[in-house]
Amino acid sequence: MKKIFTLLLLGIVMFTVSCKNENSQTATHKNVIEHSDPLPSWNEGKTKEAILTYVNDVTNSESPNFIPIKDRIAVFDNDGNLWSEQPAYFQLFFAIDRVKEMAAAHPEWKTQQPFKAVLENDMTELAKQGEHGIIKLVMATHADITTDEFDADVKNWIATAKHPTKNVAFNQLVYQPMLELLQYLRANDFKTYVVSGGGVDFMRAFVTEIYGIPEEQILGSRIKTEFNYNNGNPVIKRLPELDFIDDKEGKPLNIQKIIGKKPVFSSGNSDGDLQMMQWTASNKLKSFMLYVHHTDSIREWAYDKNSHIGKLDKGLDEANEKGWTVINMKTDWKVIYPFELNAN
Amino acid sequence: MKKIFTLLLLGIVMFTVSCKNENSQTATHKNVIEHSDPLPSWNEGKTKEAILTYVNDVTNSESPNFIPIKDRIAVFDNDGNLWSEQPAYFQLFFAIDRVKEMAAAHPEWKTQQPFKAVLENDMTELAKQGEHGIIKLVMATHADITTDEFDADVKNWIATAKHPTKNVAFNQLVYQPMLELLQYLRANDFKTYVVSGGGVDFMRAFVTEIYGIPEEQILGSRIKTEFNYNNGNPVIKRLPELDFIDDKEGKPLNIQKIIGKKPVFSSGNSDGDLQMMQWTASNKLKSFMLYVHHTDSIREWAYDKNSHIGKLDKGLDEANEKGWTVINMKTDWKVIYPFELNAN
Numbered sequence: 239m240k241k242i243f244t245l246l247l248l249g250i251v252m253f254t255v256s257c258k259n260e261n262s263q264t265a266t267h268k269n270v271i272e273h274s275d276p277l278p279s280w281n282e283g284k285t286k287e288a289i290l291t292y293v294n295d296v297t298n299s300e301s302p303n304f305i306p307i308k309d310r311i312a313v314f315d316n317d318g319n320l321w322s323e324q325p326a327y328f329q330l331f332f333a334i335d336r337v338k339e340m341a342a343a344h345p346e347w348k349t350q351q352p353f354k355a356v357l358e359n360d361m362t363e364l365a366k367q368g369e370h371g372i373i374k375l376v377m378a379t380h381a382d383i384t385t386d387e388f389d390a391d392v393k394n395w396i397a398t399a400k401h402p403t404k405n406v407a408f409n410q411l412v413y414q415p416m417l418e419l420l421q422y423l424r425a426n427d428f429k430t431y432v433v434s435g436g437g438v439d440f441m442r443a444f445v446t447e448i449y450g451i452p453e454e455q456i457l458g459s460r461i462k463t464e465f466n467y468n469n470g471n472p473v474i475k476r477l478p479e480l481d482f483i484d485d486k487e488g489k490p491l492n493i494q495k496i497i498g499k500k501p502v503f504s505s506g507n508s509d510g511d512l513q514m515m516q517w518t519a520s521n522k523l524k525s526f527m528l529y530v531h532h533t534d535s536i537r538e539w540a541y542d543k544n545s546h547i548g549k550l551d552k553g554l555d556e557a558n559e560k561g562w563t564v565i566n567m568k569t570d571w572k573v574i575y576p577f578e579l580n581a582n
Numbered sequence: 583m584k585k586i587f588t589l590l591l592l593g594i595v596m597f598t599v600s601c602k603n604e605n606s607q608t609a610t611h612k613n614v615i616e617h618s619d620p621l622p623s624w625n626e627g628k629t630k631e632a633i634l635t636y637v638n639d640v641t642n643s644e645s646p647n648f649i650p651i652k653d654r655i656a657v658f659d660n661d662g663n664l665w666s667e668q669p670a671y672f673q674l675f676f677a678i679d680r681v682k683e684m685a686a687a688h689p690e691w692k693t694q695q696p697f698k699a700v701l702e703n704d705m706t707e708l709a710k711q712g713e714h715g716i717i718k719l720v721m722a723t724h725a726d727i728t729t730d731e732f733d734a735d736v737k738n739w740i741a742t743a744k745h746p747t748k749n750v751a752f753n754q755l756v757y758q759p760m761l762e763l764l765q766y767l768r769a770n771d772f773k774t775y776v777v778s779g780g781g782v783d784f785m786r787a788f789v790t791e792i793y794g795i796p797e798e799q800i801l802g803s804r805i806k807t808e809f810n811y812n813n814g815n816p817v818i819k820r821l822p823e824l825d826f827i828d829d830k831e832g833k834p835l836n837i838q839k840i841i842g843k844k845p846v847f848s849s850g851n852s853d854g855d856l857q858m859m860q861w862t863a864s865n866k867l868k869s870f871m872l873y874v875h876h877t878d879s880i881r882e883w884a885y886d887k888n889s890h891i892g893k894l895d896k897g898l899d900e901a902n903e904k905g906w907t908v909i910n911m912k913t914d915w916k917v918i919y920p921f922e923l924n925a926n
Contacts, residue, residue, distance in 0.1 A: 385838055429798075453841065453843050454655075454773075464831075465831035465857055467857075467860065471864060472864050474838050481839075490816070490818060491809055494729055495804060513816070516814075516816050517816050520815060520816050
């Protein structure tokens with residue numbers, strides 16, 4: 239009951255914020271209120287200024303940098319860029335919770351890795367299982383069910399699971415300043431996309447509501463699928479085999495496959511986003527590359543070059559070298575999460 | 583010069599039609615003019631009536647069948663559904679023309695099939711080479727170049743090539759009644775998609791202008807691609823290897839991968855579209871399945887059960903059995919192509 243209350247409250251806060259923003263946008267467009275602020279959770283400074291200057295420039299039909307609406311494609315990584323990704327990608331917590339749910343039907347998991355580690359809450363051992371172990375976990379928990387069943391599983395999980403240290407629902411750990419940025423770009427006729435290494439159907443089950451981005455504008459990693467006519471009640475079954483990893487070179491490749499044109503605005507937080515940044519930077523239209531640098535060990539987490547998750551090394555060097563915009567989370571963001579708005 | 587004039591003229595006709603439609607839509611919405619017609623190139627009858635009744639029903643917020651805007655996904659096959667496909671898929675003519683252009687650099691093609699058949703204009707021999715031969719042609723003409731180079735090749739071809747018997751540019755052989763249907767659906771907040779067995783990048787190079795459908799709403803077959811940093815000027819190279827065939831079961835699978843939700847409106851003309859129809863028909867929201875039956879041997883072509891191209895056999899049986907709407911091209915359409923509007 240308390241959870242429902244909290245969720246409702248969050249809903250109200252987000253709704254209020256969203257309405258405020260929409261009003262701000264209208265005001266900006268009409269020049270009625272000169273000082274309305276489309277990015278209220280961003281501190282004043284060169285990062286915020288760079289974003290506003292870019293958007294004002296490329297949406298001004300008299301600017302030499304004007305971008306036609308059809309080409310205003312903005313792509314955003316998800317983990318560590320629109321929501322947190324520590325102490326592990328949130329999708330891994332889903333897989334872990336699913337293993338525990340499914341364990342009764344799989345007695346063999348008590349002695350098989352990586353399942354044994356999960357069931358014994360032995361995260362050190364799980365980490366030792368490496369990428370191979372993670373893929374095994376994903377296949378066991380994300381496949382051999384229909385797309386509808388998987389969607390229901392994820393929706394059920396996101397409504398009930400809690401982050402291990404923050405102790406709030408995972409979907410509360412989205413970045414308020416980024417929600418404002420998405421809204422600001424859409425108010426200026428940008429089409430906003432998620433382009434994530436995470437599973438596309440995992441994200442689709444809940445992020446459309448949080449980010450205001452429809453299912454068809456979410457790109458991610460995929461497993462193979464199979465169509466089954468099923469006596470007139472067709473289903474699509476998820477198979478335990480990787481189809482596409484939407485990371486590094488995979489990001490521009492997937493963007494080209496699915497969107498079919500180069501973005502003008504790209505936002506990410508790790509080296510896995512670098513090729514997407516490079517692809518965007520090569521647009522003949524004026525483009526904007528935005529890196530989130532995790533610098534806030536108190537309100538969020540601080541990590542970059544040496545992190546296993548969300549490693550930002552070459553990307554940061556290239557951003558500095560090429561003058562891309564880098565968000566210093568600690569100093570650029572007034573609040574991190576929407577629920578902090580309530581506390582202020 | 584004459585061609586430029588013809589193209590310009592076509593542009594003007596289409597623009598005029600488009601404006602007329604937009605006015606009609608506005609009138610319909612406002613109920614200002616009761617008898618405005620959003621589908622002027624469709625004869626009155628049960629096909630047109632079925633389309634209008636469906637759209638009026640599902641867009642009426644007081645109807646039990648009301649569909650929220652975010653779920654108004656309409657998918658259209660391309661070859662034989664939005665433009666003609668006889669005497670061969672138009673993309674094959676592109677491949678043939680490219681082989682002839684590239685032949686000087688490939689002296690070995692004089693003795694190698696299927697290139698020999700193409701260079702000798704021996705269509706009987708080319709047909710004998712079958713699917714394997716076609717794939718060889720496609721790989722030789724659609725790969726080993728960058729996405730930008732391929733896009734330029736297609737644009738150049740569509741601007742200059744002519745249909746072998748109709749003797750007009752291929753992009754003039756789109757169906758006027760379907761252009762009106764696309765426009766009518768969009769005016770009612772449907773998101774219109776192309777879901778075709780044809781190559782996605784081939785279509786993207788020119789159909790967005792003709793159909794008013796942006797690149798990101800075009801799904802099709804794909805070859806594999808590779809990202810190359812290219813010393814800071816990144817390119818995506820097309821590789822001579824199939825990635826995905828967007829036909830039969832591939833259509834619902836690709837729809838789920840890329841759009842991520844079930845369509846409510848599906849339009850096709852062959853058995854290759856049947857699984858997409860079945861998938862759409864299984865939507866819990868009220869759905870509409872529309873088959874084009876090629877019955878007009880004079881103005882277009884007449885073919886169905888026994889055709890090699892665009893075979894419509896099981897699909898027609900299932901449409902009749904399940905009460906899906908079937909367009910009788912000969913009697914339902916006043917005109918086939920936009921240029922006939924001029925002649926009337």
